[in-house]
Amino acid sequence: DAGVTQSPTHLIKTRGQQVTLRCSPKSGHDTVSxxxxxxxxxxxxxxxxxxEEERQRGNFPDRFSGHQFPNYSSELNVNAxxxxxxxxxxxxxxxxxxxxxxxxxxxxxxxxxxxx
Amino acid sequence: GEDVEQSLFLSVREGDSSVINCTYTDSSSTYLYWYxxxxxxxxxxLTYIFSNMDMKQDQRLTVLLNxxxxxxSLRIADTQTGDSAIYFCAFPFSGGYNKLIFGAGTRxxxxx
Numbered sequence: 001d002a003g004v005t006q007s008p009t010h011l012i013k014t015r016g017q018q019v020t021l022r023c024s025p026k027s028g029h030d031t032v033s034x035x036x037x038x039x040x041x042x043x044x045x046x047x048x049x050x051x052e053e054e055r056q057r058g059n060f061p062d063r064f065s066g067h068q069f070p071n072y073s074s075e076l077n078v079n080a081x082x083x084x085x086x087x088x089x090x091x092x093x094x095x096x097x098x099x100x101x102x103x104x105x106x107x108x109x110x111x112x113x114x115x116x
Numbered sequence: 117g118e119d120v121e122q123s124l125f126l127s128v129r130e131g132d133s134s135v136i137n138c139t140y141t142d143s144s145s146t147y148l149y150w151y152x153x154x155x156x157x158x159x160x161x162l163t164y165i166f167s168n169m170d171m172k173q174d175q176r177l178t179v180l181l182n183x184x185x186x187x188x189s190l191r192i193a194d195t196q197t198g199d200s201a202i203y204f205c206a207f208p209f210s211g212g213y214n215k216l217i218f219g220a221g222t223r224x225x226x227x228x
Contacts (some may be wrong), residue, residue, distance in 0.1 A: 041217030042204050056215055091156055094214050107159040
């Protein structure tokens with residue numbers, strides 16, 4: 001049973017460029033959340049997609065946007081890249097958007113973005 | 117708002133016990149989690165505790181929850197070199213949505 005898969009694993013961009021990161025959720029999961037993990041810090045919640053709509057959003061600017069497809073996979077887009085956007089971007093999937101018992105998030109290995 | 121604090125670094129000798137501590141501000145969470153992150157990898161769920169419990173034991177792992185002091189700890193018995201990693205405590209944001217707030221992580225170094 002495949003877990004959460006993310007692509008690409010590493011990428012390098014320059015300031016001002018745009019990037020798209022992709023995520024396929026664990027089989028049976030329908031909700032995708034994105035987290036940003038800067039070096040030396042814990043993951044920070046960016047947003048969550050459920051039923052192809054953004055349901056919750058963290059404290060991130062509009063340069064960060066996303067999409068969820070009918071097959072539950074998701075994309076994270078970041079426009080006008082800044083040096084500070086360099087981080088590990090983690091995708092997590094779950095069944096449902098609401099906390100339900102020990103319904104926990106399954107994380108992918110992440111996409112490491114370097115902005116030069 | 118919600119906040120989570122962890123000590124940043126812990127060094128232990130192989131075979132000893134490790135205790136990783138976490139304090140939090142929000143007390144409405146039903147579950148509290150411990151995640152492990154190895155170098156170059158994503159997050160792996162290690163264990164969790166329900167908020168109406170004081171303790172949970174899972175093989176070498178023991179989780180203690182002190183709701184009064186808003187303190188969560190993870191004890192690893194007989195620590196091995198394979199336990200070297202970063203450990204994060206995490207709990208759901210208020211509002212019931214399945215999204216987590218994480219501490220900054222504690223880097224555990226295990227030496228011979």
